[in-house]
Structures are given as structure tokens and as C-alpha cells.
Amino acid sequence: MVTKTEETQLKQLENQVDNGGGGAWEYLCLVRKLKIRRSEKVLKHGSSILNDPGKRSALGPDEWTLNEQVAIAAMDCQCLDVAQNCIKALQKKFPESKRVGKLEALLLEAKGLWGEAEEAYSSLLEDNPLDQAIHKRRVAITKALGKPSLAIELLSKYLELFMADHDAWRELAEIYLSLQMYKQAAFCYEELILSQPTVPLYHLAYADVLYTIGGLENVISARKYYAATIDLTGGKNTRALLGICLCASAIAQLSKGRNKEDRDATAAAPELHSLAAAAIEKEYKQKAPAKLQLISSALRSLKL
Amino acid sequence: MAEDLVLDTAIRDWVLIPLSVVMVLIGILRYFVSKLMRSSPAPDAKMAKEGQVIIRARNLKAGANFIPPKSFRARRFYFSNEENGLLYVPKGQATNPQAQMFSDPNMAMDMMKKNLSMIIPQTLTFAWVNFFFSGFVAAKIPFPLTQRFRSMLQNGIDLSTVDVSYVSSRSWYFLNLFGLRGLFSLILGDENAIDDTQRMMQMGGLGFDPSKSLSAEKDGLDIIQHEWALPRFEQRAESVLRKLVK
Numbered sequence: 374m375v376t377k378t379e380e381t382q383l384k385q386l387e388n389q390v391d392n393g394g395g396g397a398w399e400y401l402c403l404v405r406k407l408k409i410r411r412s413e414k415v416l417k418h419g420s421s422i423l424n425d426p427g428k429r430s431a432l433g434p435d436e437w438t439l440n441e442q443v444a445i446a447a448m449d450c451q452c453l454d455v456a457q458n459c460i461k462a463l464q465k466k467f468p469e470s471k472r473v474g475k476l477e478a479l480l481l482e483a484k485g486l487w488g489e490a491e492e493a494y495s496s497l498l499e500d501n502p503l504d505q506a507i508h509k510r511r512v513a514i515t516k517a518l519g520k521p522s523l524a525i526e527l528l529s530k531y532l533e534l535f536m537a538d539h540d541a542w543r544e545l546a547e548i549y550l551s552l553q554m555y556k557q558a559a560f561c562y563e564e565l566i567l568s569q570p571t572v573p574l575y576h577l578a579y580a581d582v583l584y585t586i587g588g589l590e591n592v593i594s595a596r597k598y599y600a601a602t603i604d605l606t607g608g609k610n611t612r613a614l615l616g617i618c619l620c621a622s623a624i625a626q627l628s629k630g631r632n633k634e635d636r637d638a639t640a641a642a643p644e645l646h647s648l649a650a651a652a653i654e655k656e657y658k659q660k661a662p663a664k665l666q667l668i669s670s671a672l673r674s675l676k677l
Numbered sequence: 678m679a680e681d682l683v684l685d686t687a688i689r690d691w692v693l694i695p696l697s698v699v700m701v702l703i704g705i706l707r708y709f710v711s712k713l714m715r716s717s718p719a720p721d722a723k724m725a726k727e728g729q730v731i732i733r734a735r736n737l738k739a740g741a742n743f744i745p746p747k748s749f750r751a752r753r754f755y756f757s758n759e760e761n762g763l764l765y766v767p768k769g770q771a772t773n774p775q776a777q778m779f780s781d782p783n784m785a786m787d788m789m790k791k792n793l794s795m796i797i798p799q800t801l802t803f804a805w806v807n808f809f810f811s812g813f814v815a816a817k818i819p820f821p822l823t824q825r826f827r828s829m830l831q832n833g834i835d836l837s838t839v840d841v842s843y844v845s846s847r848s849w850y851f852l853n854l855f856g857l858r859g860l861f862s863l864i865l866g867d868e869n870a871i872d873d874t875q876r877m878m879q880m881g882g883l884g885f886d887p888s889k890s891l892s893a894e895k896d897g898l899d900i901i902q903h904e905w906a907l908p909r910f911e912q913r914a915e916s917v918l919r920k921l922v923k
């Protein structure tokens with residue numbers, strides 16, 4: 374996680390470097406430490422250091438770390454020749470290294486040579502079958518090839534072993550969603566909520582999935598999770614507010630003709646949906662007054 | 678009589694200082710030797726999985742109230758059922774670390790390497806100190822001590838009349854052996870491998886058993902009362918929105 378102070382520090386350094394104030398190396402170190410994606414800037418400032426022999430030799434052994442960082446950034450920007458040069462330099466220095474092998478496989482992947490990249494990864498996995506990054510790259514390849522079912526298979530196998538990896542659960546959830554396998558996606562989002570109960574986005578996504586599955590029970594649950602999102606974001610999340618309104622309308626429709634017990638599902642917070650609608654209208658009034666008419670009529674058509 | 682004991686400056690020059698210097702040099706040498714011999718431990722899939730299972734079970738325990746009751750029950754069954762639950766360790770199948778050590782030659786090899794790099798230089802230096810400097814009074818500490826410290830400071834001298842504040846050469850060796858750790862962490866960086874006391878503790882605590890923590894997690898999971906927290910959130914959201922709309 375990036376803390377506030379680190380963020381301001383990063384912004385300050387970024388400004389300084391962009392305006393030619395020096396400190397490029399410090400900036401690159403910070404980017405690496407915080408593990409954030411600033412590929413274009415890393416590529417620009419990193420290669421300016423690497424192309425300057427004086428600055429490069431001043432780094433000492435850190436030169437190789439920089440080479441790796443620039444190579445990955447270059448691949449992200451599709452500057453494959455820069456990446457190739459960096460990797461070549463690393464290869465010369467560390468001929469047997471697995472870490473360089475990974476970079477090479479990544480380069481193959483960036484070039485779109487899926488088969489060869491897959492082969493390279495498999496041979497790397499033989500030496501170290503527990504390398505999480507390589508497993509994830511293989512999933513990425515299957516995704517790039519447009520084979521989501523294969524990606525699901527690989528990811529499930531990976532999660533069987535590394536079941537506490539929430540990023541993988543999230544990826545799996547998104548793949549399931551893209552295949553409209555909502556029940557499985559719901560399971561993944563439950564897992565995400567378990568691992569980080571205070572992240573509102575997981576509650577929101579879970580609520581979306583529940584609402585999409587449909588059925589009275591699920592919609593009632595969805596309403597609860599939208600409510601949790603509102604609570605966690607302080608009512609700032611418009612999607613959750615709209616979700617509450619949609620759920621209210623769906624519940625009203627679904628529970629028509631049911632007995633009273635079912636209809637009391639909203640008894641805990643009977644004003645929630647009208648409040649949500651009011652909050653939405655207020656937000657539109659502040660930020661997009663021209664569209665207030667549209668949203669009001671849409672809300673009215675839900676018959677709240 | 679004890680006050681009259683004057684130490685020759687040659688003892689300082691030829692015993693006290695060389696002994697310390699040699700101990701430091703040997704410590705540094707051992708650091709590099711052990712660095713050479715250290716093989717990166719091959720991660721074991723089963724160990725990794727057990728660790729991950731424990732993390733996930735802990736997450737489940739901590740966040741149980743955030744998921745619907747049905748989902749929670751399904752997960753609990755998945756973790757702790759008695760047929761193939763992830764946390765269920767069948768009796769007798771719990772791996773005994775001792776047995777595991779015999780079945781895995783690498784582990785024994787690792788232990789041996791560690792011990793070699795620890796024991797051999799120690800015995801050698803000890804023999805060397807014993808051979809050349811046995812019976813020396815090498816130093817005097819500037820404050821008086823009680824009789825109890827005699828065995829610590831005057832190892833190798835069997836005279837009960839010598840004042841306790843005199844340090845024998847063999848004791849000086851032991852003091853160096855255990856007291857130089859701070860210096861090493863200054864010279865070699867914090868994660869230096871020469872931590873004798875810790876290593877000894879490790880050898881004693883070999884009986885760590887991962888299956889125990891698995892079954893502890895299982896017990897913890899079994900006694901959880903699931904109480905869905907989400908209904909409360911609706912009311913909280915309502916009050917949040919009320920504030921917002923106002």
C-alpha cells in the first residue's frame with residue numbers, strides 16, 4: 374500500500390525530475406520501492422541514466438537493478454529494442470541467472486511469441502515449481518491467447534496451492550465474470566471480502582454479482598452489500614447508491630404476493646432507498662445539473 | 678595479596694590483543710565460509726500450502742461475519758470436515774520432524790553444514806587457546822565482583838585466592854566468543870550468520886510441528902459463532918445517507 378506521505382514525496386520527486394531538477398535515480402528507487410506503474414517515466418529517466426556512462430558507473434552494482442527496471446518498463450511501453458538491450462547487458466553479466474531468464478521469457482511474451490514464451494516459462498518452472506510470478510505469467514499468456522477457460526484452469530490450480538493470494542482471487546473473479554459464471558465469481562468475491570473486509574470495492578462487486586444472479590434472497594443480500602459499500606465510502610459511491618435503488622425496485626417486484634415475512638426484508642432500514650435516491654439527485658445537482666432531469670425520471674420509473 | 682598482582686605488559690601485547698584479533702578474524706572468516714556453503718533452501722510445496730491454508734483459515738475466522746451464513750458454513754465445512762478438510766490432520770499421520778529429517782537427506786546435510794561451520798572453528802580455537810595460553814591471567818576488570826563470577830572469569834585457573842576481577846585467558850576467549858556479536862553485526866551487516874546463541878536455541882527448538890497449528894486453527898474455526906454483520910450495515914448506511922442528504 375502507498376501511504377499519503379509516500380505519495381506526496383513521489384509527486385514532489387516526479388515534478389522535480391520532469392522539470393530537469395535532477396534526482397532521477399531517487400525517483401526510480403521510490404517507484405521500485407512502492408511497486409507502482411510509471412513505465413513511461415521510468416523508461417525515459419532510466420534510459421537517460423543508462424546511456425550516460427558517467428552516471429551509470431556511479432551507480433555501482435545498482436546498475437543491474439536499473440537495467441531490470443528499465444527493461445520491464447520498456448516492455449510495458451512496447452519499446453522492445455530498449456528492453457532487448459537491457460536484457461542483453463544483464464545476460465552478459467549474469468549468464469545463468471533465473472531472474473534474467475524470466476525477463477527473456479517476458480520479452481518473448483511482449484513480442485507476441487506465445488508458444489516460445491510458454492516453453493521458456495515451463496522450463497523455468499521445472500527448476501522452481503513454486504515461483505508465483507511465473508505461474509501468473511502463464512495465466513496471462515492464456516488470457517492473451519483468448520482462452521479464458523484455460524486461464525481458469527491454471528488459476529484454480531495455482532490457487533489450490535497459494536490460496537491466500539487475493540490478487541489471484543480477484544483475477545479469477547474477473548475472468549468468471551467475463552464468462553458470465555456468476556456463482557463462481559460470487560465465491561471469489563466472498564474470498565476477497567474475507568481477506569480484506571474493509572475494501573469497499575469488493576463489497577460493491579459482490580453486490581453487483583448477487584444482483585445479477587437475481588432471486589429474492591440474492592437481491593436482499595445485494596442490498597445489504599450495497600449498504601456496506603455506502604457505509605465504507607461514506608456515501609460517495611454513486612454505483613452503490615444506484616444499486617440500492619435498483620434492489621429496492623427488484624425486491625418490491627419479486628416480493629409481490631409473497632407472505633408478510635418475506636416482505637419485511639427491508640424493515641431494518643425502510644428509508645434506505647429513498648435516502649439513496651435523494652443522495653443521487655443531490656450529487657447530480659452539484660456535479661451535472663444538466664442531467665438532473667434524466668436521473669430524476671429514471672429514478673421515478675423505478676417506482677420507489 | 679590480590680592487590681599486588683601486577684600483569685606484565687607483554688601479556689597485554691601477546692595474549693589479550695592477539696586473542697581478540699584472532700577471534701574477530703575467525704568470526705569474519707566463518708561468515709564467509711558459511712555464506713559459501715549455504716544452499717538456498719528448496720521450498721517445499723507442502724509447507725508452502727500449509728502456510729497458505731493457515732492464512733486463509735485465519736482470514737475466514739477474522740472476516741466470518743462479512744459473508745452470508747451459507748457461504749460461511751460451506752467454507753467451514755471445506756476447511757474442517759473430517760474426511761478431506763484442509764485443516765484436518767488424521768491421527769498418526771502428523772509428520773514427525775525427526776522422521777522427516779531422516780527421510781530428507783538434504784535437511785540433515787544442511788544441519789551438518791551449519792554445525793561444521795560452527796563447531797570446527799570453535800574447537801580449533803579453543804584448543805589453540807588452551808595450548809598456548811592456558812593458565813594465564815590476561816586482564817583485570819576495573820571493578821570488584823563476587824565469588825560467583827569466579828567460574829565465569831577464571832576458567833582454567835584453580836586458585837581460590839586470586840581476586841575475582843582478574844580474567845583468565847580461557848575466560849577471555851569465552852567472553853569474546855559470546856560478546857563479539859554486536860561487533861560482527863556492525864562489520865558484516867545485520868543479518869550475519871554468526872549467531873551462536875540463536876543457533877543453539879534453534880537446535881533445541883527443532884520440534885516445531887506444523888500440523889499442530891493446523892489443528893489449532895481447526896479448533897478455532899469450529900467454535901466460531903457466525904453472526905452476519907451485514908444487516909447492521911443497512912442501518913449504518915441509512916444514517917450515513919441521512920447526514921449526506923441534509
